[in-house]
Amino acid sequence: MFDTAFLDIPALRAVSGSVRLPGSKSISNRVLLLAALCGGQTTVLDLLDSDDTRVMLQALRQLGCGVTVEGSTAIIDGLGGRALQPQAELFLGNAGTAMRPLTAALAVLGGDYRLSGIPRMHERPIGDLVDALRALGCSVRYLGQDGYPPLHIGQPHLQLDRPIPVRGNVSSQFLTALLMALPLAASEQDVVIEVVGELISKPYIEITLQLLARFGVSVQRDGWARFVIPAGSRYHSPGQIHVEADASSASYFIAAGALSASGNGQSGLKIEGVGEASIQGDIRFVDAARLMGAQVESGPNWLRVTRGAWPLKAVDLDCNHIPDAAMTLAVMALYADGPTTLRNIASWRVKETDRIAAMATELRKLGATVQEGADEIRIAPPKDARAWRAASLHTYDDHRMAMCGSLAAFNPAGLPVRIEDPKCVAKTFPDYFETLFALAEPAAPVPVICIDGPTASGKGTLASEVARRLGYHYLDSGSLYRLTGLAARRAGLALENPDEARLSALARQLPVGFAGGHILLGQEDVGEAIRTEAAGMDASRVSALPGVRQALLELQRSCARLPGLVADGRDMGTVIFPHALLKVYLTAGSAQRAERRHKQLISKGIPAKLDGLRADLEARDARDQNRVASPLEPAQDALLLDNTHLTIEDSVDQVLRWWQERQPFRPS
Numbered sequence: 168m169f170d171t172a173f174l175d176i177p178a179l180r181a182v183s184g185s186v187r188l189p190g191s192k193s194i195s196n197r198v199l200l201l202a203a204l205c206g207g208q209t210t211v212l213d214l215l216d217s218d219d220t221r222v223m224l225q226a227l228r229q230l231g232c233g234v235t236v237e238g239s240t241a242i243i244d245g246l247g248g249r250a251l252q253p254q255a256e257l258f259l260g261n262a263g264t265a266m267r268p269l270t271a272a273l274a275v276l277g278g279d280y281r282l283s284g285i286p287r288m289h290e291r292p293i294g295d296l297v298d299a300l301r302a303l304g305c306s307v308r309y310l311g312q313d314g315y316p317p318l319h320i321g322q323p324h325l326q327l328d329r330p331i332p333v334r335g336n337v338s339s340q341f342l343t344a345l346l347m348a349l350p351l352a353a354s355e356q357d358v359v360i361e362v363v364g365e366l367i368s369k370p371y372i373e374i375t376l377q378l379l380a381r382f383g384v385s386v387q388r389d390g391w392a393r394f395v396i397p398a399g400s401r402y403h404s405p406g407q408i409h410v411e412a413d414a415s416s417a418s419y420f421i422a423a424g425a426l427s428a429s430g431n432g433q434s435g436l437k438i439e440g441v442g443e444a445s446i447q448g449d450i451r452f453v454d455a456a457r458l459m460g461a462q463v464e465s466g467p468n469w470l471r472v473t474r475g476a477w478p479l480k481a482v483d484l485d486c487n488h489i490p491d492a493a494m495t496l497a498v499m500a501l502y503a504d505g506p507t508t509l510r511n512i513a514s515w516r517v518k519e520t521d522r523i524a525a526m527a528t529e530l531r532k533l534g535a536t537v538q539e540g541a542d543e544i545r546i547a548p549p550k551d552a553r554a555w556r557a558a559s560l561h562t563y564d565d566h567r568m569a570m571c572g573s574l575a576a577f578n579p580a581g582l583p584v585r586i587e588d589p590k591c592v593a594k595t596f597p598d599y600f601e602t603l604f605a606l607a608e609p610a611a612p613v614p615v616i617c618i619d620g621p622t623a624s625g626k627g628t629l630a631s632e633v634a635r636r637l638g639y640h641y642l643d644s645g646s647l648y649r650l651t652g653l654a655a656r657r658a659g660l661a662l663e664n665p666d667e668a669r670l671s672a673l674a675r676q677l678p679v680g681f682a683g684g685h686i687l688l689g690q691e692d693v694g695e696a697i698r699t700e701a702a703g704m705d706a707s708r709v710s711a712l713p714g715v716r717q718a719l720l721e722l723q724r725s726c727a728r729l730p731g732l733v734a735d736g737r738d739m740g741t742v743i744f745p746h747a748l749l750k751v752y753l754t755a756g757s758a759q760r761a762e763r764r765h766k767q768l769i770s771k772g773i774p775a776k777l778d779g780l781r782a783d784l785e786a787r788d789a790r791d792q793n794r795v796a797s798p799l800e801p802a803q804d805a806l807l808l809d810n811t812h813l814t815i816e817d818s819v820d821q822v823l824r825w826w827q828e829r830q831p832f833r834p835s
């Protein structure tokens with residue numbers, strides 16, 4: 168997950184290959200609650216790991232439920248229709264799929280519970296559900312503003328002899344919540360729910376009914392207005408249940424496939440884990456994408472998408488049945504041949520943020536002309552490539568705003584797009600951006616920042632921190648020469664009078680691996696072994712050989728991967744990445760550098776003497792500067808940074824300032 172303040176996505180040309188998506192949030196949280204409410208053990212396979220499911224799992228633990236999670240499998244020991252903990256304070260973040268059904272289930276079971284969430288959750292209405300629960304005889308009290316969480320739940324006096332009315336036109340989750348809670352009270356008589364007004368998002372109710380059936384409860388329904396839970400209904404664990412991949416998450420990849428330039432022998436993008444026969448309503452996004460021109464094939468549990476019509480075709484659609492995935496259509500509209508109107512989407516206004524207002528604001532930043540209605544949005548795309556803008560997109564702590572925003576990177580103007588607070592995708596798809604980058608082909612070379620300079624000037628410290636702040640990859644090119652030197656010593660090769668051909672062959676086949684901060688030579692973690700001054704000196708010796716440098720060239724260039732790279736070394740800006748967007752030549756006085764290196768080694772428990780260190784680093788610098796192959800020198804277009812009197816933070820800020828000055832984003 169990108170835990171950075173923002174993430175700059177370079178312009179993208181295409182996606183290809185195949186992707187397996189994480190489990191559906193809607194199914195995951197419903198299944199977890201149903202597994203908790205029934206007796207016995209349920210094994211949930213392919214469970215989504217996200218903020219919202221973690222919130223649900225934690226709440227179930229607090230209620231006394233047995234919860235074991237290993238990878239994407241959860242084993243739930245159900246409560247058997249009663250809460251083992253009659254009292255609890257449940258913090259439910261911003262997870263509507265936890266707040267609504269838990270409110271209903273706990274209100275029916277009764278106890279002493281407080282349910283709260285983040286501030287936005289306290290702005291999301293729940294009054295229609297509370298009214299229905301009160302009509303049923305439940306004790307639910309508002310602890311803040313009427314109509315909104317936080318809530319207190321007490322002991323109920325259930326009255327099941329008359330139909331329970333619930334409004335269906337704000338959120339279908341209220342009806343879902345009642346449908347999942349009321350089988351707990353239907354042992355002796357039928358329980359009837361009547362929907363007041365038009366029911367929105369019906370496909371989500373389909374999911375609920377199908378999952379109830381998997382847990383042994385068959386709800387009878389009369390159209391979408393009246394639902395009967397028959398007397399004697401009781402939850403039974405299915406033993407094992409599999410969560411489909413998330414159809415709403417699939418929408419971003421379906422869209423990316425439709426936006427992908429063809430060519431290069433690509434045969435589209437295959438999405439695994441969900442097919443057109445999915446029980447999730449958002450799978451109908453496929454129909455809408457086809458209307459806009461996407462070519463989508465489907466099998467039992469997969470989809471394959473390629474670009475069809477181009478530009479996409481503008482549409483005028485009622486999106487009530489796909490409220491979440493419809494947001495993806497709003498971004499696809501930027502690539503259409505005219506204005507697109509998405510109707511009947513009032514529920515967008517009460518989601519993680521007011522999504523109609525948010526979408527309108529952000530699409531305008533990209534150059535679109537957008538009109539907002541109470542329950543609709545009309546998007547006219549930028550009139551040509553020149554009308555596109557490089558925008559910094561605000562994401563409103565809304566995962567779907569962030570994922571939708573990424574699709575603007577396919578713009579024809581070749582502009583990058585900035586996603587603010589990218590970690591908000593953790594709600595449903597923590598690795599969304601990593602997944603996209605693994606499939607995507609950039610429209611231009613990936614952005615690279617080079618930091619070169621003499622020994623112990625602080626290149627590694629600076630480069631790795633800049634990379635962390637930008638969410639970029641980091642290349643410590645010196646480690647490759649250090650690894651070559653170490654491998655050579657171990658192979659018994661002389662470094663004083665080296666055999667260039669043998670050393671080059673060794674470097675070409677170096678079994679190097681970088682994993683989770685570890686540096687591997689074969690299977691061995693040699694992170695410590697290559698850090699000694701002797702290893703630095705060996706590195707300097709092998710690095711003077713042109714054959715060795717040539718052998719390591721492609722490996723270094725292959726590190727330039729999306730979303731970007733910060734590389735440190737001696738020839739990053741001069742030889743390896745001559746077209747890098749920013750080159751920094753970092754220096755510091757040799758006394759200062761020797762002192763820093765001394766401190767560094769001592770803090771790691773490696774004995775060192777200051778005088779010897781200074782002499783060694785000066786000797787190493789001299790060899791690096793005077794060798795014939797790629798000598799250490801500033802690139803002509805490098806910016807000089809002398810950090811003798813700067814803190815690490817000062818240097819990082821300076822480089823980030825230089826980087827920002829090169830970005831096209833206007834302040835948001």
Ligand SMILES: Nc1ncnc2c1ncn2[C@@H]1O[C@H](COP(=O)(O)OP(=O)(O)OP(=O)(O)O)[C@@H](O)[C@H]1O
Nearest residue numbers: 621622623624625626627628763767810813814815
């Ligand atoms: N601006 C700075 N002020 C004070 N200390 C610094 C500064 N920059 C780096 N250091 C410290 O100096 C030491 C050496 O830094 P670092 O290892 O990043 O240098 P390097 O240039 O990558 O070295 P090498 O060339 O050997 O790879 C580290 O302990 C680091 O914390």
Ligand SMILES: Nc1ccn([C@@H]2O[C@H](COP(=O)(O)O)[C@@H](O)[C@H]2O)c(=O)n1
Nearest residue numbers: 644645646648706707710736737738791
């Ligand atoms: N791009 C590079 C990087 C390093 N070297 C040589 O390797 C030695 C060790 O590098 P560190 O940055 O890890 O200290 C260094 O002294 C150089 O001789 C190089 O040539 N090119």
